[in-house]
Amino acid sequence: ERLVFTDHSDALKIGISQTGSGTRQKATLNLNVTDVAGTPVDGSFSVSVTDMGKVAYNEEDETTILSNLLLSSDIRGYIEQPNYYFTNTDDNKRRQLDNLLLSQGWRRFVWKDIAAGKEPEISHRPELALEIAGRITTLGGKPLTGAKVLLLSTTPDFPLLLDTVTDARGNFVFDRLDIPDSATFSVQAKGLKNSQDVVIKVTEGAGVTVKPYFGKTTDLSAYLETTKEQFSVLVDQNMLDKRILIREVQIQAPKQIKVVNVVGSANVMGTADAIFGKERLEYETSLLMAFSKIPGITIKDNKVFSASSRKTSITGNKTPMLFLVNGVEVMQDEILIMNPRDIEGIEILVSNYNLTVYGEPGLHGVAHITMKRGKDRPPSTMAFKRVKSRGYSVIKEFYAPDYDDPNINKNMQDQRSTIFWKPNVITDTNGKGSLSFFNSAAPGTYRVTVEGMDAFGNIGRNVFTYKVQ
Template sequence: MSLKKIALSLLMVTCFVAPALAQRDTVSLNTIITKTSKFAYSYPIEKVYLHLDKPYYSAGDTIWFKAYITADRHQPSTLSNIVYVDIATNQDSMVKVVKLPVTNGVANGNIILTPDVYKQGNYHLRGYTAYMRNFDNDYFYHKNIAIGNAIQSVVNTNIAFKTADAAGKQKITATISYKQPGEPALANKRVNWSITTPAGDEISKGKSTTDQNGLINVVLNENASASLKNATLTTSIELGNRRESLNKFALNAAVAERDVQFFPEGGELTLGVRSKVAFKAVNNNGLGINVKGTITDNTGTVVATLESQHLGMGIFALMPQDGKTYKAIITFADGINATYDMPRIKPAGITMAVYNSAADSISIKLSANEPYFKANQGKAYYIVVQNGGAIYFAAQTVLQTPVYSAAIPKSKFPTGIMQLTLFSERGIALSERIIFIKHNDMLNLTLTPDRKIYNTRQKVKLSVLAKNKTLPVTGEFSVSVVDEDKVPSDENAENTIFSNLLLTSEIKGYIEKANYYFTGKDQNADANLDILMLTQGYRRISYRNILTGKFPQIQLFPEQSGLEVTGMLRNNTGMPVAKGNLRMQIAGKNQLFETVTDMTGNFKFSKLNFPDSAQIVLNARNNVNSRNLMISVEGDSYQPPTKNPYVTDEVTDIDSTIKPLLLNTKRQYDNLHILKEVVIKATSLVRKPSHSDYGSLSGLPMMADQAVPGERFKDCPNLYTCLPSMLLGISAENNTLFFSKNVSNPNRKPIQIFINGRPMDYSYLNTFRGADVENIEVFRNDGLSSINKNYDSDGIISIITKKIEGTKISLAQLQEMLPKGNLLTYNAQGYGVTREFYSPRYDPLKQGAFGGDLRSTIYWSPKVKTDKTTGATFMEYFNADGKGTYRATIEGMDADGNLGRYIIRYTVK
């Protein structure tokens, strides 16, 4: 449905009123509907979902993904023609930004996880459009990606925490094991450890020696002077004459903090009104934990009991009485007790309860206590049900009795979250509730293999069939096949097209194991989903802002013209040049683009298509007095790194959690790694360039605090994105670099960057490739140089680029080669280069070297389209050498926004 059709339907919605509710219209209700429909029309909601080939990775892998960009009710978006996918470290330093063209609401791409760039750890993957950046980034696509590094790491570690009472105080101990892949435990090895805060400040440190089982015990809070919450434990082990740096372990799981929150239905408890109260018990990581308990009043009388039903959540009923206060006495699974005050009680009020268990309707119950009913009898009240500003039901009633009920057919609502709001006749929201409507109307999507059991390297034919109910449909789908023995996963915790587009993209806040509510494997899932709705808040729109006309400020419009190059043409006095001629060439393309500046000197080249880091040449020589002209270009606007809302999904112990994948990656690497004979004929010492070669930096300390050779940056397409992630303790924020330990300091100062001895802004690094770097040095203090004082900075980064050898030229030749103001050459960020997934073909008549095909992703296809007549298609590929269970997953949508997902498994022997 188009946005215009949605807007029209909103204005007609008042005729759909439940029989039990009065059908009298008012200006106030019309105002709510009209202003909300205007919001929905003016600010359509766009979403991005990424289907990945697998849930976690190893360094050396490739992340294969397909992006689904939707608007309205999950229909393929026609708003944005460019989608952005980026990945950052868990310290919020950007590593890679990929820009992709969108066609019919989809795009596909990949991110290569180069081992020397992607260290072992947790990474934050995001997907969004430029238009989505106008709104809260919590509604971007977010996913925590665990990446192990079996290639560079020679030691596997495992950590476990234990809490005990010691002399009345809590003693927290971490037990860490050390083992080399395929080898016995590392016994009698010296280990250094330290505990640091997120800012990089050291809390505690120590030394230990592994026992015969390769274990050490570290008492985490023995010398710690600060909380262990959000702290990190780092260890290094001595192996012969070298020290091996190991994983960093997040210590959130070690802290035995826990909390219980209570959520009265409708928002608040009301005196004398029986209400449902949902609760959620979580540990320090934000994960649900089981609890039992009682609700007692101030006389000690038990008025309710509670017990968690799913992931720490549950529900009970409570009727507050006059003169009573209430407390919850909670018992956690480990026997620890805690007491919590219940939420405040309104002395006078009206509440809305919603019952969503019936198959064909929802029931609404309005309950006003006696003081409120006496003061408001005969007044009008409105009930509005909406999602994203699209109103699906609106009705009015008059408060004639203290308790009033009505039923609304579920057929009025689509599948997904609905927000129900009770308004006073003055347009004030009095009570609010969100529910989830399930029609079980997803696409009937199936995958059928041509047999149930296969041999290794045998051809597989997968048939696809897509139907909407019984009618065949054409749609956009993606298929992933993985060796499940190498990539085991928890289906409940997976990020799927259902859990994302229907649930997590709609609600702010973390939802644990969101796909559990869609797998259909638990008969209590719908009841638990309703409890989840009671504990979450829908904040896509604010009625208060809508009714007062406070709409979002749109700074970035949907990118509908593909890649663009924009800028301004000026003369040497700085004045804009109107009607100026510009030409543009893209390296590697035999095309010439031309345009003319507007009356204010601005120019724009639109509908371009060029790869990432392409060299762009702009030429203004075809103008009168062209020697006096200057060209400036507007750089790309980047979305800065943000906190990962799904940081709770971070994997504390990567070595153990994804051990099957890491072992497989190590075997793959060993199969490929052949040591060749090296003959050293002569040696000579070659002096490497350093900061001391430049007078402006000569006062810096001789030894840098951190020195990184240019070889490390050879695969970096853009220093702007790579630098923060490849330098230790460096963070980027608002186009500025800081030391990570200073990020939370309000009086922090930036790091000053020098390129070949010349001061530069961080944004200038957009023009440099990693392959151009000779070396990079980081200085925490400026020695005798006074640089920090002169530039009001805190630290220096010196970047030295590679020198280009050349021949002597004349002065005239040099002048000709110098850049002119009317000619500008720079590297622009184009579309990411999309690789094709390699799927080998095997000849069954030829005996190959079996055992060498160790792929974990067996097959990936982001371009699966079903036939519009039959709804069918098929694909063929060959199995690898891994034996066991293979899992095939298909996801996608049709042109009408109907979503589909299906999983099958088959056996390889």
């Protein structure tokens, strides 16, 4: 089938008014958004303000909400100037757009699949939240149903331990995650009856295909020069972050190395009754086998107990030891499937002195397990998979000076090329929205770009300019 573009002429009408045109003066933008019939609408809009003398601008070369949602997203081939077809449209441009679709707007489908109700296979789940998903199979590729999967954080100062089981197709998912940027995890699994015939395949996020750039080049020299100047000013004023720059200090004395039982251990006591280091763990085939070789430990029914503990529960059975992984309490069943080579060391605490700070939960002994980090971690085995960089970075606010603040140096250079940016300006039910910012110290023509969408999915864009003197 061939695509045909139909212009419904239903774009939102975005009205922009502005006050404040002096250098370093507060400027206010007022938005008035209506639909094509003139009815006020509420919606979400992005607003950017740039100095046209420092940022090159050609509306036909821009990538906009109109060109992206209405054209580029439906065509596989390269479009040199997508927004050309949405700028000052006339019969000639509409004919040119139809010619573009005549050459690039084709796509295939199979009638038999449509008649049979066969739907295309979905390779990625809808992104409703952060998640880590994948599939567990045997070495032969057969899906494993009911396999237990463990997700363990290996990120310093971010403890997390979750578990789940696979569905009938061997799929698993850890969803609704709240994790930071650059977080790293270990995904571990075991088959039924602790079978080692396990392969983990973690679903990668939908990647971005890198395409070669064709078309005209843009001269960024003016933008780069002003950006360098502005960066130098911010460095001199210590305004890039809340830290204070100091002169370099050279330390002549040798660094004192603090001796600990296990590097990176969360053991607050700093002492242990027995230690099983990474040198010995390298040769162990299972974590349960490693525990069986530690003095003061007994193994029964695949559980780890303190040999010196005579205290029992109300059922008359001995209570297993408390397991802490990087300082986080975990169930023994969840951790004993781990690869011993992933562990920096194990500290066993069974004496009354070492157990004092753990209270009742530690009455029957404590096992501190410290995971390896970074380059010290061994290569993955089939039952283990590394996952990283799946989180979001800390939200950072776009820098803009506040000249009403008496602590701001009003004499410093202000060479901003991007004067203001806000991605989520909300209009109310009357279609009204307002925002304020300060102009830079440089006079010139400033360009305001507003684009966004109302609550019903209608989109719109408007460009407004004003003079600063």
